[in-house]
Amino acid sequence: MNDQVRIIRFNVIHRLFHLFIMVTFLIQGVTGLCRLLYITSWGKALTNFFGGYESVTTIHCRVGVAMLLGFAVHLVYILLKVEWKALRQNLFHPDSLVPRLQDVIHVGQRLRWFLGLGPPPAFDRWTYWEKFDYLAVFWGVPLLGVTGLLLMYPLVTSYFLPGWVLNVTLLLHRAEALLAMLYIFIIHFTVGHFRHGMFPMNECMFAGSVELEEVRREKPLWIVRLEEEGKLAEAMVPAPARWFRVVYFIFGYTALAVGLYLLLILLIYRNYV
Amino acid sequence: MRSRRVLRRSILWMALGGLGLLLVLPAVAPAQEEVTTSLRRYKDREASTGYYEDYEVEPRGLRPFVGVPGALRPSFPYSPKAAEIRVRTYLADSHRAVKFYEVMTCVACHAEEARDIHTTRGNLTCRQCHGGEPIASIAHYFSPLNPVRRHAYVCSKCHEGSSASFATYVVHEPNPGALETRKTFSSLFYADWFMSLLIVGTMGFFVAHTAVWVSKELYHVFTEKERKPEDE
Numbered sequence: 001m002n003d004q005v006r007i008i009r010f011n012v013i014h015r016l017f018h019l020f021i022m023v024t025f026l027i028q029g030v031t032g033l034c035r036l037l038y039i040t041s042w043g044k045a046l047t048n049f050f051g052g053y054e055s056v057t058t059i060h061c062r063v064g065v066a067m068l069l070g071f072a073v074h075l076v077y078i079l080l081k082v083e084w085k086a087l088r089q090n091l092f093h094p095d096s097l098v099p100r101l102q103d104v105i106h107v108g109q110r111l112r113w114f115l116g117l118g119p120p121p122a123f124d125r126w127t128y129w130e131k132f133d134y135l136a137v138f139w140g141v142p143l144l145g146v147t148g149l150l151l152m153y154p155l156v157t158s159y160f161l162p163g164w165v166l167n168v169t170l171l172l173h174r175a176e177a178l179l180a181m182l183y184i185f186i187i188h189f190t191v192g193h194f195r196h197g198m199f200p201m202n203e204c205m206f207a208g209s210v211e212l213e214e215v216r217r218e219k220p221l222w223i224v225r226l227e228e229e230g231k232l233a234e235a236m237v238p239a240p241a242r243w244f245r246v247v248y249f250i251f252g253y254t255a256l257a258v259g260l261y262l263l264l265i266l267l268i269y270r271n272y273v
Numbered sequence: 274m275r276s277r278r279v280l281r282r283s284i285l286w287m288a289l290g291g292l293g294l295l296l297v298l299p300a301v302a303p304a305q306e307e308v309t310t311s312l313r314r315y316k317d318r319e320a321s322t323g324y325y326e327d328y329e330v331e332p333r334g335l336r337p338f339v340g341v342p343g344a345l346r347p348s349f350p351y352s353p354k355a356a357e358i359r360v361r362t363y364l365a366d367s368h369r370a371v372k373f374y375e376v377m378t379c380v381a382c383h384a385e386e387a388r389d390i391h392t393t394r395g396n397l398t399c400r401q402c403h404g405g406e407p408i409a410s411i412a413h414y415f416s417p418l419n420p421v422r423r424h425a426y427v428c429s430k431c432h433e434g435s436s437a438s439f440a441t442y443v444v445h446e447p448n449p450g451a452l453e454t455r456k457t458f459s460s461l462f463y464a465d466w467f468m469s470l471l472i473v474g475t476m477g478f479f480v481a482h483t484a485v486w487v488s489k490e491l492y493h494v495f496t497e498k499e500r501k502p503e504d505e
Contacts, residue, residue: 035394038393038394039394053394113489114482114486114489154432155432155434158435158438158439158441162441163438163439163440164441164443164458164460165460167442167458168460168461168464171461171465171468172464175468175469175472176468178472179468179471179472179476182472183476186476186480187476187479187480187483190487191483194487195487196487196490197490
């Protein structure tokens with residue numbers, strides 16, 4: 001690994017944001033399922049492990065608030081990073097995660113490639129599924145956060161809205177959480193870990209860098225752009241230290257195991273969901 | 274000039290006099306029992322205290338025990354006596370004339386109603402909300418679960434400070450996906466449909482997308498491996 005040429009893809013702040021959402025999401029997944037499946041033996045056992053139903057609820061609420069605060073910090077970070085004077089160019093630049101018309105074209109090209117009707121599309125820094133992964137958080141966290149806050153303070157909610165809104169809110173919260181878990185544990189994990197070329201783990205979100213050869217294969221337009229702009233040399237970084245790799249492999253695989261375990265639980269107790 | 278000064282002084286004294294009267298006389302109070310609308314009384318008293326006066330919930334000129342909206346609607350409408358037996362939502366004893374009632378448990382008939390969050394998570398028993406025998410129908414005028422006093426008599430036992438609005442939370446929630454829910458709780462029904470479509474749409478597209486992608490990559494790997502020895 002040390003001989004490989006690597007280029008930077010995520011800076012430390014990006015990786016810390018990912019780490020934060022990863023940890024909080026898994027805690028919310030576990031405590032949320034404890035609450036949802038409390039009537040089952042599994043739910044009761046795990047709830048008792050966390051100190052009972054009240055404790056699980058407290059953890060779920062506090063971590064939820066932390067998640068919302070993290071999201072707010074991320075929004076501030078984005079607002080600080082945006083170049084307001086050249087907003088339009090900045091928003092639709094290939095380095096931006098805002099969807100462009102090009103992404104829709106890429107979806108079509110890729111579907112054609114799936115059917116063997118054409119070559120695969122050439123991607124730049126962000127592919128359309130990576131943009132979807134990122135932007136899904138922008139609808140998921142506000143929806144889960146707002147409904148979560150309404151459910152957290154039901155009496156206050158009922159001052160402004162009729163009480164039956166809480167029934168609808170609970171349904172939305174539960175369904176969105178379920179969608180988020182299914183998406184992360186099935187799609188995100190498969191793309192990040194189990195795909196050929198990524199197995200055993202896509203390290204770039206932890207290491208921050210990615211092999212140049214891999215990028216040439218998967219995102220050729222990004223390399224071409226970096227070469228044209230003369231930024232390729234400054235994007236090159238050394239490989240992560242061995243101890244660091246060991247740490248993030250253990251951490252990543254622990255998170256993967258927790259996620260797959262929760263997915264299995266969801267499948268086993270699907271009638272209670 | 275002099276007349277203007279007199280006018281100013283008289284206005285000043287009148288204002289001071291008015292202020293003095295306001296301080297000396299008892300505070301201006303609205304009529305205590307006479308209100309223009311019952312909504313005003315609700316806002317002034319019931320909403321702030323959470324308690325209702327008896328007169329507020331008495332049936333007034335109506336018969337208290339049987340008043341079944343819609344009972345006259347079917348092709349063969351119920352007589353008041355038949356409605357009393359068949360439509361139990363308005364009875365003082367909702368289980369009247371149920372055979373072997375004394376030896377039955379609530380869940381023997383109301384199994385679905387025992388699956389709500391209050392029962393399964395909060396460990397509440399039916400009687401903690403519905404009261405002891407005879408259990409009045411929730412729409413009966415004197416039931417603690419009548420919507421006019423539910424929040425004060427039942428919800429506030431655990432949810433301190435609950436309001437009438439809060440008490441509209443549907444404890445025994447209908448199945449959101451059931452067609453009947455479209456009539457009884459339409460917002461829940463449509464929210465369920467929206468979220469189901471979102472889940473099925475998102476997962477449907479991405480599961481198919483990822484499955485084809487992974488298989489195509491694996492196919493390329495195997496075909497390349499097979500080709501390599503020939504090329505060499």
